[in-house]
Amino acid sequence: YNGLNGKCRLSCEDVYTLFYYWADYCSIILIGTYFKKIGMTESETMNFVKLARNSSDIAVLEKINEEAFPESERNLLTDLIDTGAVVLGIYDYSEAIGFFVIREFKDIIYLAYLAVRSDIRNRGIGKACLQELVNEYFDKQIIAEYEAPDASVNHGVMCLRRRNFYRRNGFKQTGWYTFYDETEFEIGCAGAEFDIDMFNEFIDHLSTLVHDHIPHPYRRGV
Secondary structure: EEEOOOOOOOOOHHHHHHHHHHHHHHHHHHHHHHHHHOOOOOOOOOEEEEEOOOOOHHHHHHHHHHHHHHHHOOOOHHHHHHHOOEEEEEEEEEEEEOOOOOOOOOOOOEEEEEEEEEHOOOOOHHHHHHHHHHHHHHOEEEEEEEEEEEEOOOOOHHHHHHHHHHHHOOOOOEEEEEOOEEEEEEEEEEEEOOOOHHHHHHHHHOOOOOOOOOOOOOOOOO
């Protein structure tokens, strides 16, 4: 700044620096506005990071894994990474608050797990993750399995809530089910139309990588 004539002289480097901070500031505002719309506070600016098995946050996420899933349905995140799955950490700034696990095969994005730390659930974080996934892979089959509601079991209401959660976020009923760990699961699909033949190809591929939690699709009454 030239105090004699009141004019400001900036170098190209100064202009670039100012533009960088201005863009960063605008992005924070936009992100905060987006999460406010879906029920999160502006301070919860969320981002996703692909994790390697030696990441320092794996131990933190394994604790979330343990509290979110029963032992019969759970796999170690490191084992999932070793078998080709992509583990994406969910972060509020630099703090790991959850994760989701996907497997990619041709035009299929298979959502294996989604979990958020128990003390911050019901804040729209899971919803934001699903929306981000659907937006990113809108032209692919995004497939998820969730427990089929059963009024005869004690947790039937919870199963219904989980199914409705996925349906509210773009996952449509396919009419296909799977059964393992003494539990029936409903197959839902978002994005492109569900293709059972391609899904069976994916299952054949998956069975060469892991030996448990392999889907076996069927239709009820058929």
